[in-house]
Amino acid sequence: xxxxxxxxxxxxxxxxxxxxxxxxxxxxxxxxxxxxxxxxxxxxxxxxxxxxxxxxxxxxxxxxxxxxxxxxxxxxxxxxxxxxxxxxxxxxxxxxxxxxxxxxxxxxxxxxxxxxxxxxxxxxxxxxxxxxxxxxxxxxxxxxxxxxxxxxxxxxxxxxxxxxxxxxxxxxxxxxxxxxxxxxxxxxxxxxxxxxxxxxxxxxxxxxxxxxxxxxxxxxxxxxxxxxxxxxxxxxxxxxxxxxxxxxxxxxxxxxxxxxxxxxxxxxxxxxxxxxxxxxxxxxxxxxxxxxxxxxxxxxxxxxxxxxxxxxxxxxxxxxxxxxxxxxxxxxxxxxxxxxxxxxxxxxxxxxxxxxxxxxxxxxxxx
Ligand SMILES: Nc1ncnc2c1ncn2[C@@H]1O[C@H](COP(=O)(O)OP(=O)(O)OP(=O)(O)O)[C@@H](O)[C@H]1O
Numbered sequence: 066x067x068x069x070x071x072x073x074x075x076x077x078x079x080x081x082x083x084x085x086x087x088x089x090x091x092x093x094x095x096x097x098x099x100x101x102x103x104x105x106x107x108x109x110x111x112x113x114x115x116x117x118x119x120x121x122x123x124x125x126x127x128x129x130x131x132x133x134x135x136x137x138x139x140x141x142x143x144x145x146x147x148x149x150x151x152x153x154x155x156x157x158x159x160x161x162x163x164x165x166x167x168x169x170x171x172x173x174x175x176x177x178x179x180x181x182x183x184x185x186x187x188x189x190x191x192x193x194x195x196x197x198x199x200x201x202x203x204x205x206x207x208x209x210x211x212x213x214x215x216x217x218x219x220x221x222x223x224x225x226x227x228x229x230x231x232x233x234x235x236x237x238x239x240x241x242x243x244x245x246x247x248x249x250x251x252x253x254x255x256x257x258x259x260x261x262x263x264x265x266x267x268x269x270x271x272x273x274x275x276x277x278x279x280x281x282x283x284x285x286x287x288x289x290x291x292x293x294x295x296x297x298x299x300x301x302x303x304x305x306x307x308x309x310x311x312x313x314x315x316x317x318x319x320x321x322x323x324x325x326x327x328x329x330x331x332x333x334x335x336x337x338x339x340x341x342x343x344x345x346x347x348x349x350x351x352x353x354x355x356x357x358x359x360x361x362x363x364x365x366x367x368x369x370x371x372x373x374x375x376x377x378x379x380x381x382x383x384x385x386x387x388x389x390x391x392x393x394x395x396x397x398x399x400x401x402x403x404x405x406x407x408x409x410x411x412x413x414x415x416x417x418x419x420x421x422x423x424x425x426x427x428x429x430x431x432x
Contacts, residue, residue: 068133071097071218071250073118077127080113080274087113089274090127095252095267097218100245102265102282103254106361110274111254112151115223118252119148131219143172147212148221153204157197161188161207164196165214172215182210187236201228209240219250226260238264258357272361291350293324293332298342306339307332 073095080088088110095101105111116122118129120136128135131146139145155164165179183189186206191199196207205228212220220241226234241264245251255261261268268285270278278285297303300322304314307324315323324332329346336343 069218070132071248072132073219073221073250073252074130074133075114075118075127076129078114078117078124078129079126080110080117080122081125086274088117088124091271091274091276093269093276093279095250097250098245098248099266100241100251100253100264102258102261102268103252103271104258104261104268104357105254105256105271107256109256109271109361111256111271112223113274114271115148115150115221115252115254119146119150119221121150141215143174143215143217145215145217146219146221147215147217148223149205149208149212149225150223151227153208155196155199155204155207158195160193160195161199161210162192164207165210168211169214174214178214178216182213185213186210186240202230202233205229205233209237217249220244220252222251222253224254224256226255226257234260258354262353270357270360277360285356286353290326291328291348293327293329294321294347294349295324295329295332295336296321296344296346297336298344302339303336303341306335306341310335 075091075093075095078088078091079086091110091114103111103114113122114129117124118131118136131139136142136146159167161183162179165182166176168174169176169179180189180192183192186209188203188206188210191203196204199207205225209222209225212222222241226237229237241251241253245266253261253265262282265282268278268280268282269276294317295303300316300320304322307314307322307327312327313325315325317323329348332346333343
């Protein structure tokens, strides 16, 4: 018997496709009552992890459970987990309603449920339209409707905002939040932190198959910091003056100084008092997106790279957040060290439209 908690537990999960280590020793928990974002750049192992959670591919090591059981052991999975994975295929000649009714029949769910979930996802007026004419956004909504047919306790969604316009994204955000507010569990993957930051409470960030952050989004936000980049005639003298006033200063490779948690006015005043001429000065603020970029070693492609371009991969984020949660080592802030800038499948329903991955790594693509 499952434990009914709605909790997803991932313990030591790994997956290799031949020589490719797609997922490496992942550990995390997805708690009911909140939306957990599963974030990472393209190819970081998100889909592979979700497929293992959903029993579509077997892990090379470790285990994933829902309600305390591996997916394959859930007695009526459609009423426990609804899922939308990336590739969704609908019979193009079938109407949205008939598509849902065929799934409802297979799941032993009343026909009327089809119309209810269509209304729920905002496709009520398209019930009699053939899915072949649906836009990408409408297909996303229909996939979500299918996942909701069994009134599941847990939702697992892979990149659900792909193809949605801003209004659709806002709608999805509200939907997921209200779904979680009823005490149910939501795990949603994305390579775009920007699209998810107002939706998720908790984040698991992966890079190259490994977890680089697992924690509260609020804690990650608190790591956002400001710094002033300054070029001085006498850097040594300015460093002494700044450190004397309690500032942490880093030397950048281009000769500039980075003064953490400060602003240009304060730095200018201190430089004047110390009698040091300044040649240029720039205020910088690291936002959540830049932190995400740093955590994923510059693989992130969802926005502009911090410092105007991608830094060397594999380095530590320049400004680590306070507290734990990060796998990368803490940055050095001695003030004397050179600073290196771094930078549909539907579930519970019949498995039609889904392909099992070739676990030998020679399938040449994803379903
Ligand atoms: N069936 C497969 N055979 C071989 N390699 C695979 C297979 N499925 C995934 N991979 C590889 O595993 C790695 C992780 O892929 P995965 O699709 O899980 O990443 P992702 O984070 O979901 O990326 P995206 O955001 O682009 O969907 C990639 O290097 C990918 O090429």
